[in-house]
Amino acid sequence: MNDAALWAGAAVGALIGLLLAEVADVGAWISPKLIQSAAKRLPTIESRDRYQEEWLAELHAFDGLKLIKLGKAISVWLSSWRIRNVLRSQVGYVDLGSYSRRLVKVAGKWGRYAWKAGVIAGPPGEDAIRRNPEWIFHVISAELMFQPAGGVSDVEMIRCGTDSTSTTIYAVRVPLTAPARLMLPAAQAIAFILYNVWLIRKRYVSMPRLPAENRRIGHLERRVEYRERDPSIAANE
Amino acid sequence: MTLATQAVLRVMLDDPGAPRYGFDIAREAGLATGSLYPILARLEQVGWLTSYWEDQSPETGGRPRRRYYQLTDDGAVAARAELHEAIRRLTPRSWQPARGTI
Numbered sequence: 001m002n003d004a005a006l007w008a009g010a011a012v013g014a015l016i017g018l019l020l021a022e023v024a025d026v027g028a029w030i031s032p033k034l035i036q037s038a039a040k041r042l043p044t045i046e047s048r049d050r051y052q053e054e055w056l057a058e059l060h061a062f063d064g065l066k067l068i069k070l071g072k073a074i075s076v077w078l079s080s081w082r083i084r085n086v087l088r089s090q091v092g093y094v095d096l097g098s099y100s101r102r103l104v105k106v107a108g109k110w111g112r113y114a115w116k117a118g119v120i121a122g123p124p125g126e127d128a129i130r131r132n133p134e135w136i137f138h139v140i141s142a143e144l145m146f147q148p149a150g151g152v153s154d155v156e157m158i159r160c161g162t163d164s165t166s167t168t169i170y171a172v173r174v175p176l177t178a179p180a181r182l183m184l185p186a187a188q189a190i191a192f193i194l195y196n197v198w199l200i201r202k203r204y205v206s207m208p209r210l211p212a213e214n215r216r217i218g219h220l221e222r223r224v225e226y227r228e229r230d231p232s233i234a235a236n237e
Numbered sequence: 238m239t240l241a242t243q244a245v246l247r248v249m250l251d252d253p254g255a256p257r258y259g260f261d262i263a264r265e266a267g268l269a270t271g272s273l274y275p276i277l278a279r280l281e282q283v284g285w286l287t288s289y290w291e292d293q294s295p296e297t298g299g300r301p302r303r304r305y306y307q308l309t310d311d312g313a314v315a316a317r318a319e320l321h322e323a324i325r326r327l328t329p330r331s332w333q334p335a336r337g338t339i
Contacts (some may be wrong), residue, residue: 050304051274057301058260058270072260072270079271086278 027070031059034073038080043088051083240266243323245276246316249286249306256305258288268302277306285312 012041055076062069249257251265263273280286281286291303308316 053301054259054304055301058258060301061260075269075271076274077271078277081270083278086275086282232238 024066024070028066031066031069031073034077035059038073038077041080041084043084047087050189238319238323239276241266241272242276242280243320244268245273245280246285246320247310250316250320253308256291256307257304258291260302262306265315280312283314284309286336287312 035055036052038055039048043050055073059069059072062072110121243264245268248262248265257265259277260270261274262268262277263270266273268276276322277286277288281288285308286306287309288306291298291305293302
């Protein structure tokens with residue numbers, strides 16, 4: 001009985017030792033991969049390269065201490081999202097909350113723009129900017145809505161207006177966080193629907209008693225009235 | 238300012254001119270490695286710390302080059318002031334001398 005317990009204890013001890021050795025070996029292999037994964041979370045290529053090199057150099061000091069190395073790598077990996085948030089504030093990322101607020105803000109302005117310019121639907125374009133220079137700032141804001149999904153960050157200089165009153169504007173495309181990027185197609189679709197619903201309500205539903213053919217006439221009359229009120233817009237059109 | 242940030246600043250203020258690398262600061266401040274880097278990034282962002290690569294190639298040093306952190310002049314002044322303020326806030330009122338006694 002004693003012999004059996006002794007053998008069983010020795011076997012369990014050997015198994016635990018084997019497992020620990022295996023974990024340590026796996027740890028040594030996985031530590032650099034954890035560091036790479038942590039660095040990939042950072043917002044810019046420069047920060048990714050910098051921190052990956054920095055952390056790998058720090059881990060190098062623990063060569064031979066496989067489990068400690070693994071612990072340090074896990075610690076860095078777990079906290080990398082906090083570093084990401086700090087660095088994102090430098091880059092000027094737009095998070096989901098502010099992106100949604102901006103979207104709501106822009107949707108109304110685009111509705112008003114469309115009403116004034118007589119545009120039924122469509123994305124903002126350079127032509128619209130040229131026709132209505134006073135709306136350029138709204139177009140800049142709306143760039144957020146229509147930028148391609150992805151971490152794009154650039155500044156585009158656009159000259160708009162007429163020859164006598166040309167204006168230079170800067171369309172800034174800011175990088176969006178991953179949730180905001182995921183939101184982008186849905187947000188565009190919602191904004192598009194709301195925008196058109198708003199237009200339809202404003203132009204047609206408010207005149208429900210008119211027959212269909214007269215609704216269109218009423219719409220044209222409204223545009224004429226508008227041009228009379230503000231000749232500068234009419235001139236641009 | 239969090240206690241962890243204060244600990245990092247105290248380590249850096251021990252010898253403001255001395256460059257230190259990340260794990261060294263973490264060990265002296267008694268922080269987990271993961272907690273340290275967000276603090277360093279934030280301090281670097283506000284200009285209290287500056288960082289640079291050590292001037293040594295991996296071939297000559299026998300190890301990868303390290304990133305060193307050092308307090309800036311403004312950072313050292315601001316850090317001292319902040320730590321002083323933090324200590325003042327933490328000191329119970331009863332331990333402070335009454336007005337006019339000293």
